[in-house]
Structure formats: C-alpha cells, structure tokens
Amino acid sequence: MNKHTILVAAALALGAGTAHAETFKWAAQTDPQTMDPHAVNSAPVLGFLNNVYEGLVRRGKDMSVEPALAESWEPLGGNGWRFNLRRGVTFHDGAAFTADDVLFSYERASSEAADTASWFAPVSDVTVVDDFTIDFLTIAPNPIFPDSIANFMIMDKGWAEANGVELPAKDAENFATLNANGTAAFRLAERQPGLTTVLEPFEGWWGEVEHNITRAEFTPVQNSATAVAALLSGEVDMINPVPVQDAGRVAERDGVGVITGIEARVIMFGFAHQAETIKYSDDAGEPNPFRDARVRKAVAHAINVDAILQTIMRGAAEPASQLVSPAMRGYTPALAERPAYDPDAARALLAEAGHPDGFSFGLKCPNDRYLNDESVCQAAVSMLAQIGLRAELDAMPVRTYWPELREDNFDMYLLGWSPGTFDAEHPIRFLAATPNEEKRLGSWNFGDFSNARVDELLPMIQSEIDDAARQTMLDEVAGILQDEQAYVPLYVQPLIWGVRDGIELTQRPDNFFILRWVTVNE
Amino acid sequence: MEAIARALDSDLAYRFRRSPVAMLAALVVVLLIGSSVFAPLITSQNPFDPGSLNLMNGFSEPMQPNQFTGETFVLGTDDQGRDVFATILYGMRISLFVGFSAVIFAMVLGVTLGLLSGYVGGRTDTIIMRIADIQLTFPAILVALLIFGVAKGITPPDRRDEVAIWVLIIAIGLSEWVQFARVVRGATLVEKSKEYVQAARLIGRSPVAIMVRHILPNTLSPVLVIATISLALAIIAEATLSFLGVGAPPTQPSLGTLIRIGQEFLFSGEWWILFFPAMTLLALALSVNLLGDWLRDALNPKLR
Numbered sequence: 001m002n003k004h005t006i007l008v009a010a011a012l013a014l015g016a017g018t019a020h021a022e023t024f025k026w027a028a029q030t031d032p033q034t035m036d037p038h039a040v041n042s043a044p045v046l047g048f049l050n051n052v053y054e055g056l057v058r059r060g061k062d063m064s065v066e067p068a069l070a071e072s073w074e075p076l077g078g079n080g081w082r083f084n085l086r087r088g089v090t091f092h093d094g095a096a097f098t099a100d101d102v103l104f105s106y107e108r109a110s111s112e113a114a115d116t117a118s119w120f121a122p123v124s125d126v127t128v129v130d131d132f133t134i135d136f137l138t139i140a141p142n143p144i145f146p147d148s149i150a151n152f153m154i155m156d157k158g159w160a161e162a163n164g165v166e167l168p169a170k171d172a173e174n175f176a177t178l179n180a181n182g183t184a185a186f187r188l189a190e191r192q193p194g195l196t197t198v199l200e201p202f203e204g205w206w207g208e209v210e211h212n213i214t215r216a217e218f219t220p221v222q223n224s225a226t227a228v229a230a231l232l233s234g235e236v237d238m239i240n241p242v243p244v245q246d247a248g249r250v251a252e253r254d255g256v257g258v259i260t261g262i263e264a265r266v267i268m269f270g271f272a273h274q275a276e277t278i279k280y281s282d283d284a285g286e287p288n289p290f291r292d293a294r295v296r297k298a299v300a301h302a303i304n305v306d307a308i309l310q311t312i313m314r315g316a317a318e319p320a321s322q323l324v325s326p327a328m329r330g331y332t333p334a335l336a337e338r339p340a341y342d343p344d345a346a347r348a349l350l351a352e353a354g355h356p357d358g359f360s361f362g363l364k365c366p367n368d369r370y371l372n373d374e375s376v377c378q379a380a381v382s383m384l385a386q387i388g389l390r391a392e393l394d395a396m397p398v399r400t401y402w403p404e405l406r407e408d409n410f411d412m413y414l415l416g417w418s419p420g421t422f423d424a425e426h427p428i429r430f431l432a433a434t435p436n437e438e439k440r441l442g443s444w445n446f447g448d449f450s451n452a453r454v455d456e457l458l459p460m461i462q463s464e465i466d467d468a469a470r471q472t473m474l475d476e477v478a479g480i481l482q483d484e485q486a487y488v489p490l491y492v493q494p495l496i497w498g499v500r501d502g503i504e505l506t507q508r509p510d511n512f513f514i515l516r517w518v519t520v521n522e
Numbered sequence: 523m524e525a526i527a528r529a530l531d532s533d534l535a536y537r538f539r540r541s542p543v544a545m546l547a548a549l550v551v552v553l554l555i556g557s558s559v560f561a562p563l564i565t566s567q568n569p570f571d572p573g574s575l576n577l578m579n580g581f582s583e584p585m586q587p588n589q590f591t592g593e594t595f596v597l598g599t600d601d602q603g604r605d606v607f608a609t610i611l612y613g614m615r616i617s618l619f620v621g622f623s624a625v626i627f628a629m630v631l632g633v634t635l636g637l638l639s640g641y642v643g644g645r646t647d648t649i650i651m652r653i654a655d656i657q658l659t660f661p662a663i664l665v666a667l668l669i670f671g672v673a674k675g676i677t678p679p680d681r682r683d684e685v686a687i688w689v690l691i692i693a694i695g696l697s698e699w700v701q702f703a704r705v706v707r708g709a710t711l712v713e714k715s716k717e718y719v720q721a722a723r724l725i726g727r728s729p730v731a732i733m734v735r736h737i738l739p740n741t742l743s744p745v746l747v748i749a750t751i752s753l754a755l756a757i758i759a760e761a762t763l764s765f766l767g768v769g770a771p772p773t774q775p776s777l778g779t780l781i782r783i784g785q786e787f788l789f790s791g792e793w794w795i796l797f798f799p800a801m802t803l804l805a806l807a808l809s810v811n812l813l814g815d816w817l818r819d820a821l822n823p824k825l826r
Contacts, residue, residue, distance in 0.1 A: 228789050245790035304577065310590070311580035312601060375601050378572075378772065382602065385573030393773060 022520040023215045024503075026238040026513070027227050029368050031194050031220035033399050034177040037153035038109040039168040040402065041116045041444070043265075043418055044369075046151045047512035048218070051199060053153035053182030056083050056102065057146050061506045061517065063422060065147050069097065069154055069183065073146055079124075080137035081145050087132055089206050091156040092180075092187040099134040102126075104157035106136075110440065113167040117440040118430055119152055122462050140463030148421045156181050171403045185209065185516040186216065194220060199515065211516050222368045222397070231256055231498045237520070238505065240513060241371055242498040244314045250498050259507045261495040264328060265418035266320045267370055269303075269380070269488040270431075271296055272411050274448040279411055280362025281392040290361075290411065290447075294353040296485035299412070300339040301346035302387045303380055305490050312375045313491065320489040322478050323417060323427035327509070330424030330471065332478040338489065346387040358388025361411035364404060367395040370416045371493055377414055405446045413446065416493060418510055424474045425461050432481060433458050449486045537820045547812035554806050558618060561611035569604040569612050570774055579603035581787075584794050598794040600783060606794060609780060610802050616776035617806070620690050621757040625749055627695030628756075632702025633745060637733045639703065640710025651707070654700040662697035662755070663762055669693040670768050690769050694759045701748050709741035743821045750814035754807045761803055777803045 032048035034040050050058070056070035070083040089097040103126055110120040122145065125137040138145060155176075160166055165176035180188040185205045190198035199216040201209070219236070221227040224243035228250060230236045242250050242258055251258040271290040272279070278286050289295045305319050321338035324331050350358060365377035374395045381391045391412070396404070405413060419426030434450040435442035441458070442448075457473050464470040481487065495511055504519040529535060538544055557564055568574055582588040584598040584606075597606040639650040657665060673689040713719060714737065722732050757777075763769035764778025765785075772779060777799050784796025 223786070225786050225789055243786070243790070245787055245792070249789055249791070307577040311577055311603070374772070378602050379577045381773070382572035382575040382577065385571070391572075395772070 022212050023217065024213045024238075024515070024518055024520055025217045025219070025236045026240070027219045027221040027230055027236045028240045028513075029220070029222060029224065029227070030398055032197070033193070034169075035180045035188060035191060036165070036168045036174075036176040037151075037155065037182075038105075038114040038116050039170050039177060041118075041151075042398075042402070043511055044398075046153075046420075047510070048197075049153060049180070049182070050151070050184070050512055051186045051216075051515045052180045052184050052188055053155065054184045055150055055152045055154060056085075057150050059150050059508065059510075059512075061508065063509060065150060069102075075141075076135060076137070078137075079139065079141050080135055081142075082129070082133065082135050085132040085134065086206060089183050090204050091159065091183055092202055092204075093156070093159060094204075095156050095158050095181075097154070097156070097183055098131045099128045100131075101154055101157050102134050103128050104160065105152070105154045108155065108160070108166065108168060109152055111167055112437055113170065115168070115170055115443065116152070117437075118443040119149060119440075121429060121440040122459075140459060141465060142462055143465050144421060144423060144425070144462075147423070148426070151420050153182065170406075185211070189215075207516075209516070211518050212520060213515060213518055216515055216518075228498070231500065234500065237500045237503050238513075239498045240511070242496045244312075244316045244371055244494070244496065247314075247316065247496050255501050257499050257501060259495075259497045259499055259505075260316075261507055261509055262318065262325065262327065263418065263493045263495040263511050264325055264422060264509050265370075265416045265493045265511065266323055266325055266427075267373075267376070267414065267416045267490045267493055268320070268323070269299065269490065270413050270415050270447045271299075271449075271487075272408065272447045273450065273486075275408065275411070278359070278361050279409065280394075281360040281390065281411075283360045284362075286359065288411070289353065289355055289359055292353045293484050294349045295355065296488065297339065298346040298349040298353070298387060299384065299389070300485055300488045301342045301349065302389070303383050303488065303490065304341040305338065306341065307383075308376055308379055309491055312372050312379060313494070316494040316496070317371075317491040320492050321482070322424075322489060323431060323481065323487065324419055324424045325492040328419060328422055328424055330474045332424075332471075332475045334475065335478050335482055339485075343387050350387060350389075355388075358390065360390035360392065363391040363393050364401070364410040364413040365393060365395040366398050366401040366414065369398045369401070370414070371496075373414060376490070408446065410446070415444075415446075415487075417444075420510070422510075424478070425458075428454065428458055428461070428474075428477055432477065432486060449484075451480055451484060451486070454480055534820055538816075541816055541820075543812055544816040547809040547816070550805055550809040551813060554614060554802070554809075555618060558611050558614035561608070561615065565605065565608035565611060567605045567608045569609040572773070575603050577603045579605075581792055597798045598792075600780075600795045601787070606780075606798050609775060610777070610799050613775050613777050613780050613799065614802065614806070616687065616770050616774060617757050617760055617778070617803070620687060620694065620760045620770075620776065621753050623691045624694035624698065624756040624760070625752045627691060628698035628752060629702055629745065629749055631695065632699035633706050633738070633741075635699070636703035636706025637710055637738060637741075640707040641714060641729065641733050641737065647707075650703065654703055657697075657700050662694075663759060665697040666693040666759060666763060667766075667768065669696055670763065674768075686769065686771055687774075690760055690763060693763070694756050697759070698752050698756060701752065702745060705744045705748055706741050709744060710737050713737045713740050747814060747818040747821060750817055751811060754810040754814060757803070757810065758807050777806075 030044040032045040037049045037053045054068045057065045058068040060066045069086055071086045073081050073083045076082055106126050109116045122138045122142045124139045127135045159181045163175040165174050178191050186199040187202045189200040197218045227239045228246050231239045247258050250256055275288045277288055278284050309317050319338055321336050367374040377393055381393050384391050417427050430444045432454050433441040434455050435445050454477055457477055461473045502521040506517040578590040579588050579599050580601050580603040582595050582599040587594045595605050635650050639647045670693045677685050722736050761778030764776050765782045770776040770779045780799035787795050
C-alpha cells in the first residue's frame with residue numbers, strides 16, 4: 001500500500017466515522033449559571049438541567065404530567081401522596097437510585113440554602129417506607145402536589161456527600177455547580193461556564209430513546225445578531241430566542257425556520273414595598289414613595305404597553321393584566337383589562353400621593369434574560385419621565401442581576417415569571433405571599449409585598465379540591481393584586497426559536513428545550 | 523488683529539491653502555465639531571432626555587413618515603424612537619469630549635515624562651523608558667480594556683454610569699502617552715546639548731525652568747502632529763470600547779454605542795440605525811487623520 005492509498009483509506013474511515021455522529025449544537029441568550037438543580041429556580045437553569053437530572057414526575061410534550069423516577073403515585077388516606085419509585089434506575093456514575101436519594105434531595109432542595117424551598121411550602125414531612133416507596137405528607141390536602149414538583153430533580157446522596165455538596169450554593173461555586181450526576185438521558189461531558197457546555201447520551205438510561213444525538217454542544221450567545229448569524233451560517237442548529245426583529249427574515253430564509261408560540265411567561269415591573277427610603281439616584285435617602293399604592297398605579301398608567309408591543313416587540317406579544325397569562329389554569333377572565341395608558345391620570349395619582357413634581361429612583365433590569373429586556377426598560381424610563389418620574393436605569397447580565405435583587409438593591413425592577421405548574425397559584429406562592437423562610441413562601445417576592453388576605457387565602461387555595469370554590473379564591477387574590485398594584489404586569493412574552501431544516505424538535509410552552517425529543521436529519 | 527494677519531501670512535497657512543485635501547478635511551472637522559457643539563440649536567429633540575422621546579416613533583425609516591405618528595425624520599429613528607440625526611450630534615459630543623480629553627491627558631503625561639526622561643537621564647530615564655517599552659508591546663485597546671476592567675471592579679455599581687466617561691478618558695489617555703514621551707525625550711536629548719541650554723544653566727536657572735521655558739517650546743511641533751493623529755486614534759478607541767459595551771452607557775450613547783445598538787438591527791433591515799453613526803465616525807476619524815498627516819508633512823523641513 002503506497003502513501004496515497006493510506007491517505008484515502010484514512011479519509012474514508014474518518015468520513016464513515018462522522019456520518020454516524022449526530023452532533024447537535026444550539027445557542028441561547030442565557031447561560032444556565034449553575035449545574036446545581038436546587039441552587040437557582042430559573043427557567044434557563046431548570047430547562048437545561050431537565051436534560052441531565054430527572055424528577056419523580058416530568059412533563060410531556062403537551063405539558064401533561066407523566067411518570068419519571070416515580071412509576072406511579074396515589075393520594076394517601078390523610079394529607080399527602082405516596083410515590084412508587086422506578087426500579088433499576090442508575091445515576092450517571094453508576095450508583096443505584098433509591099428512596100434515600102429522594103429524601104436527601106428533598107432535604108437539600110427545601111433547605112434555606114436552596115432557591116427552590118418554596119416548592120415544598122405545603123410539605124410537612126417526608127417518610128421513606130421502603131427502598132422504592134416514599135410518602136410526601138402535606139399540611140392540608142393538596143390535589144396539585146405531583147403537578148407542582150415536576151422540576152424537583154433528584155440528586156444522588158452518595159455523590160453529594162462524597163463531594164461535599166450536601167447543600168446548594170446560590171451565588172457561590174462548589175462541586176455541584178460545575179459537575180452533575182443525574183439519571184436523565186444525557187450526562188454532562190464538559191462544563192465551561194459562559195463558554196460551552198457539552199452533553200452526551202447516557203447509555204444506561206431507563207427510558208426509551210427517541211433522539212439520535214451522539215453529542216450536544218450548548219453555547220451562550222448574548223448578542224442576538226451574532227446568534228442569528230450563527231444560525232444562518234450553519235454554525236449552530238438551533239437558537240433560542242430569535243430576536244423579534246429578525247423573526248420574519250429568518251422565517252423567509254431557505255434552510256432555516258422559525259417555531260413560535262406564546263410562552264407562559266409574564267413580564268412585569270416589581271417595586272420595593274417595604275424599604276423605608278429610595279436607594280438610588282438623586283433622591284436616594286428620601287422616603288420611598290412606592291410604598292403608596294397610588295404611586296404604583298401611576299406607574300401602571302404611565303406605561304404604554306401597546307406602544308412597546310407594536311414597536312419593540314413588533315406585535316409578537318400579548319398584553320398582560322395578571323401575574324399569569326390567559327392560557328394558565330386559574331386565570332381570572334373578569335380582570336383581563338390592564339390599567340389604561342393615561343399619563344394625565346398618572347400625574348393626578350402622583351399629585352394625590354404628594355409627589356406633584358415626581359421623584360427620581362433606580363430601575364434595575366437584566367440585559368440578557370428576556371426578549372429585548374433592556375430596550376423595554378429604556379422605553380419605560382422615557383414613559384415614566386413623561387409623568388415626572390426620573391428613573392436611573394441600571395441594566396446587567398442575569399449572573400449579577402439575581403444576586404442584586406436578593407440583596408434588595410433596587411427601587412423598581414423588571415421580572416418575568418412563568419408558573420412551573422401552569423397554575424395561577426404558583427406566582428401567588430412565589431411573588432405575592434409575604435416572604436417567610438420558615439414556611440418557605442415568597443422566595444421571589446424581592447420587594448416584600450405583603451397582604452394579610454392574600455396570605456390567608458393561599459393555603460386555602462392550595463388545599464381546595466372544588467374547582468369553582470378554588471377559582472373564586474384565585475379571583476379574589478387577582479383582584480387584590482390589581483387593587484394594590486403589587487406588580488405592573490406588562491405582556492406575555494412570545495417564544496421564538498430558530499431551527500435549521502432537518503432538525504425535528506418539540507417546543508414546550510415553558511421554554512424548556514428537551515434534548516431527548518430532538519432528531520437530526522442530514 | 524496683528525497676530526491673525528501674521529498667522530495668515532505664515533508658512534503653514536500658505537501650505538494649507540495649497541493643499542485641497544487638508545482644506546476639505548479641515549472643513550469636515552469644523553462642520554462636525556460645530557454641529558455637535560451647537561446641537562441644541564440644530565435639532566429640536568434631545569435624545570439624552572428620556573421624557574422627550576415617543577416610543578411610537580421607533581424604527582421610522584429615513585425620510586419616510588412614521589406609520590403611527592406621521593412624523594418624518596431625516597435619518598430615521600432607532601428602537602426607542604430617538605431621532606438618529608439628533609443622536610449622532612449628541613453622541614459626537616461624547617466622542618469628541620472623550621477624544622480631546624484623553625489626548626490632553628496623554629499629552630500632559632507623556633510630555634512631562636518625556637522631558638524628565640530626556641533632561642534628567644540616568645536611572646530616571648531608564649525606568650520611564652522601560653515602562654514605555656513594556657506598554658508598547660501591548661495593543662493600546664488591550665491596555666484600555668484592562669484599565670477599564672480594574673476601574674469597574676473598584677467603583678460601586680450605582681456610580682458606574684457617572685464615572686464611565688472619566689474612566690474612558692483615563693483608559694485611553696494612559697494607552698496613548700508613550701508616543702508623546704518618546705518623541706519629547708528624543709527632542710530633549712538633542713536640545714539639551716545646545717548652547718542656549720548650557721547658557722541657561724550657567725546663569726543658574728533651575729532645571730524645571732530650563733525644561734519648561736527653554737526646551738519644551740522647541741519640542742512642540744512634533745507633539746502637535748502626534749496630538750492630531752492621537753485624536754483620531756482616541757476617537758476610534760472610544761468607539762471600539764463603547765462598541766464592545768464597556769464604554770459610554772446606552773442612556774448617553776457615543777458614536778460607538780450607537781453603532782453597537784444599530785448592529786442588533788442589521789439582520790432585520792433597519793440599516794440606518796447603524797449606517798449613519800458609522801459613516802459619521804468614519805468621516806470624523808478620516809478627516810482628523812488627514813489633517814494630522816498634512817501637518818506632519820508641513821512641519822517637516824526635510825520635505826520642503
């Protein structure tokens with residue numbers, strides 16, 4: 001064999017090798033900031049980790065709850081649920097999955113160090129019956145409990161203890177923020193925060209394999225134009241999101257397509273409800289006007305949501321009046337009207353509240369989390385300026401944004417909320433209930449909104465089995481939140497994914513990208 | 523009056539009148555600087571005042587009436603409904619302010635260190651020039667980025683926007699001083715051994731007085747050339763830093779920030795948000811550079 005034929009043979013061998021390898025590459029605006037499923041309760045993190053870790057239950061393509069690590073579950077006689085666990089499941093490192101791992105994960109995810117503690121607010125106790133049976137006891141009857149823990153992911157007890165990560169780290173780094181050991185269809189092969197994250201199929205997965213991926217590479221691309229260029233040039237197979245301004249062009253191009261849907265996420269402004277003083281800008285140190293509902297209402301009247309939707313969002317989003325979108329269970333149709341855009345009414349409200357000349361304050365915004373988040377905030381700044389409210393905008397990446405909000409470093413802020421349970425009770429528990437670490441309530445209620453009636457209604461909603469009675473209570477809460485203007489809901493964000501032709505995938509309304517539903521056709 | 527007449531009659535003015543390129547470049551520079559200084563008189567909108575903006579004007583095409591408000595903008599509007607023309611004029615103020623301030627800063631620093639280095643000599647000379655050599659091995663933009671990163675780390679987050687402009691000036695200034703220092707040092711070494719300096723020493727003038735009153739005036743013509751060329755570089759450096767998102771904040775956009783904002787709308791066909799600020803930057807930097815080139819040739823006796 002001469003040199004020439006060796007080269008040809010080598011080339012053939014290489015060619016044959018790559019033909020089978022289906023590498024799937026995708027890019028998103030936000031890097032999942034941690035690989036720890038209990039450290040940050042945000043969609044980019046939980047959505048990504050759903051490919052690596054699994055919960056007792058999971059959501060299917062239509063968001064319905066289906067068995068995952070629990071094969072079945074039934075209500076206990078009293079208050080609570082029994083989960084019968086799947087047998088023969090192993091973690092990526094080979095350790096066997098048992099009820100002890102569930103108990104450990106529950107303790108870990110409901111600890112004060114976790115960001116997910118609010119999920120377990122209704123839980124009073126967890127008991128291991130045997131290796132493959134576990135009971136979750138609830139304070140009151142809780143009909144939607146299995147629905148509410150689809151993102152509660154199970155971590156191996158032995159692995160966590162061996163690596164000293166018995167507790168999650170929210171804003172710091174530890175072994176579990178950079179490494180993962182779940183039971184799901186993909187295992188973490190490589191993790192470089194902010195640069196690239198590589199997943200590979202887990203051979204020992206218990207489920208039936210639908211995908212044909214041999215390697216999946218994720219890259220965060222903060223600049224939206226760069227992401228579109230990467231998709232058009234074939235550098236990546238999928239991007240999330242396609243910037244609204246580019247959706248039309250991408251849809252028209254050959255070789256790529258756009259998948260759209262209405263996301264469950266409501267974008268809203270929140271306020272510092274309890275802070276004594278303004279924290280930022282020229283009026284720092286002055287009494288905090290946002291404690292007055294009239295001032296918050298003035299903000300609601302000052303913001304021209306229709307203008308934002310027509311220009312910045314290019315008509316791709318729907319206005320919102322409540323903390324959940326109309327597609328969610330428990331939405332209140334009677335309160336669908338959002339405060340009208342009316343600068344005069346806003347100025348009158350401000351004058352009534354004792355601020356005829358307005359005031360200045362700090363507005364915090366993320367700049368890589370929601371569609372056009374910084375542009376929307378800038379537009380809000382100019383709209384607020386028209387009623388005399390001088391907002392000083394501080395936009396930053398989510399990596400620093402959530403810690404800032406947790407530290408109460410804001411006067412007003414932008415937040416998007418997608419209820420993980422697809423139910424109106426979810427945002428009440430996280431955003432409207434008075435923050436209470438012991439009861440694990442209000443963990444994302446950064447502004448400390450507090451209303452006695454809402455706190456009273458929440459446990460009643462959670463335990464109500466009759467749908468009509470439950471809806472009446474949800475309606476009452478929605479009414480209180482509107483009267484108090486606890487938040488200023490703006491719009492429901494659209495989902496726009498850009499996909500190369502030949503890729504088959506499923507877009508779930510919670511904006512989770514599930515790799516095991518991807519097929520790569522050449 | 524007499525001074526003006528003398529200036530008009532000078533060698534430099536004669537050479538200027540003979541160079542159409544220099545005249546054109548000067549005209550562009552004067553026009554751009556003038557229109558940014560008198561921006562409030564030229565445009566009715568102040569893009570830095572959020573209260574004056576109407577979001578519904580967003581994405582208006584140049585010369586086309588907006589589909590919602592019917593208003594027409596010569597160069598169109600950006601995503602926030604800001605008039606691109608007004609934003610360019612106001613943005614150029616930031617670019618020019620940063621450019622001039624950075625060059626003045628670099629000049630003062632570089633000339634001082636160069637004079638010291640050349641006049642004092644010895645260990646002082648070695649230390650200053652080795653620092654300059656080390657800095658020359660890094661690209662200027664990298665030095666500016668480094669300084670910017672350090673400054674960002676030590677300022678509290680809510681003060682960042684206020685200090686951003688000053689940090690830019692210092693960062694660019696610190697990355698440009700070496701040119702000044704080297705040239706002034708070289709000229710000082712030449713001048714130092716001339717008779718008039720020795721005479722000044724003999725009559726007992728202090729070293730500072732000799733440096734400032736006697737040597738400095740004789741080193742200024744190359745400094746003037748470098749300052750002009752540095753101005754163009756500083757404007758571009760500011761635009762680069764702002765384009766990378768580490769410069770002027772979006773609420774007070776400079777030309778570079780405007781280009782960064784416009785770049786997001788390239789694929790969607792709103793070309794004017796990027797195109798006009800970029801063209802303005804090109805015209806400004808090119809004209810200043812051409813002026814600097816001409817000045818170098820005009821002041822170089824060997825080319826006469």
